[in-house]
Amino acid sequence: MKKIILTGGGSAGHVTPNLALISKLNEEKKWEIHYIGSKNGIERELINETKIPYHPISSGKLRRYIDLENIKDPFKVLAGVAQSYRLIRKLKPQVVFSKGGFVSVPVVIGAWLNKVPVYIHESDLTPGLANKIAMKFSTKVFTTFDETIAYLPKEKAVHTGSPIREAILKGNLKSGLSFLDFDNSKPIITIMGGSLGSLKINEIVRAALPELLKHYQIVHLCGKGKVDEGLNNTVGYRQYEYLGDELPDILAATNYVISRAGSNSIFEFLTLKKPMLLIPLSRNASRGDQILNAESFKKKGFASVIEEEDLTTETLIKEMKNLHDQKVTYIDQMYKYAPSNAIETIANYLNEKN
Numbered sequence: 001m002k003k004i005i006l007t008g009g010g011s012a013g014h015v016t017p018n019l020a021l022i023s024k025l026n027e028e029k030k031w032e033i034h035y036i037g038s039k040n041g042i043e044r045e046l047i048n049e050t051k052i053p054y055h056p057i058s059s060g061k062l063r064r065y066i067d068l069e070n071i072k073d074p075f076k077v078l079a080g081v082a083q084s085y086r087l088i089r090k091l092k093p094q095v096v097f098s099k100g101g102f103v104s105v106p107v108v109i110g111a112w113l114n115k116v117p118v119y120i121h122e123s124d125l126t127p128g129l130a131n132k133i134a135m136k137f138s139t140k141v142f143t144t145f146d147e148t149i150a151y152l153p154k155e156k157a158v159h160t161g162s163p164i165r166e167a168i169l170k171g172n173l174k175s176g177l178s179f180l181d182f183d184n185s186k187p188i189i190t191i192m193g194g195s196l197g198s199l200k201i202n203e204i205v206r207a208a209l210p211e212l213l214k215h216y217q218i219v220h221l222c223g224k225g226k227v228d229e230g231l232n233n234t235v236g237y238r239q240y241e242y243l244g245d246e247l248p249d250i251l252a253a254t255n256y257v258i259s260r261a262g263s264n265s266i267f268e269f270l271t272l273k274k275p276m277l278l279i280p281l282s283r284n285a286s287r288g289d290q291i292l293n294a295e296s297f298k299k300k301g302f303a304s305v306i307e308e309e310d311l312t313t314e315t316l317i318k319e320m321k322n323l324h325d326q327k328v329t330y331i332d333q334m335y336k337y338a339p340s341n342a343i344e345t346i347a348n349y350l351n352e353k354n
């Protein structure tokens, strides 16, 4: 059996595409799969559920603010490179696949030092810092957006589309309604502040609840530690920190989405044809990747967008009404999009070339 090591983490967006790939590779029964991730990142929890061997390494974080930890981080990254190098030398995989995030950099370098080919996937419209570094050590760079090709070395870039977990496409509306204890009386909005939740979106959504609940039932994925216990008994409103297995059913029961513009989430909503109102993470808190993701979706007629700086209860309610009024236009436009089978393409590459 051939051996593959997967890596990626920090937030769920750097793990769910790997989950999709793991299912496919397991199905093919040609690969022994291993995962290298951080000691405490969300990837550890998510990958443990798949029962594949998980190898934790030391990793640093790319912070955009001044912090004492920043001084320790280069040492942690170097330790991560040494650990990855030894692990890869011992496991002897044919290939390493990286979905990005800061934990992936030492793994990619460790693979390169062992002369193991590295394939990476970039989910966002423009490459993130981790992947910009990883790219130099990689054989191919797969992309979710076709626009991303322009930012990459020609000989390495391959547009595959977004690797979506198969389960996401197989939700059951009735199970979703029964899990939520919702009915058909009002349309359902699912609100997702990215996989980690968003304090700003949570605050504005909660302030807009009295108005929104007149017209909609609301599922709020608010992020770890961000549930507002005081709202637990609010009729028509459900809050969850993060949903795993239940998410497909919830999405099947969902009529509209209000969300951050993380790449994986928005391609899931697009594939499911859910009219979406996107609130991309601002340039103050990120490199602005979500703004570009959201602009691309707006330009293609898949989504409406509120910039974080313009987000108030009033703009949220107004834009939600517009989305409602124009839902048919959005859905029609999304039907013109033919989802690519990214998982199949990536698996074929891994199988053929290794």
Ligand SMILES: CC(=O)N[C@H]1[C@@H](OP(=O)(O)OP(=O)(O)OC[C@H]2O[C@@H](n3ccc(=O)[nH]c3=O)[C@H](O)[C@@H]2O)O[C@H](CO)[C@@H](O)[C@@H]1O
Pocket: 011, 012, 013, 014, 016, 123, 124, 192, 193, 194, 195, 196, 221, 241, 242, 243, 244, 247, 260, 261, 262, 263, 264, 265, 266, 268, 281, 286, 289, 290
């Ligand atoms: C703050 C930050 O760094 N955000 C980045 C991160 O976002 P983030 O981690 O939020 O990533 P995405 O929106 O791309 O993906 C989130 C994934 O988590 C899943 N999910 C989410 C909530 C939940 O309750 N259950 C669940 O399963 C979604 O279905 C999706 O598959 O990676 C994205 C992809 O590189 C980037 O575009 C974002 O800018």
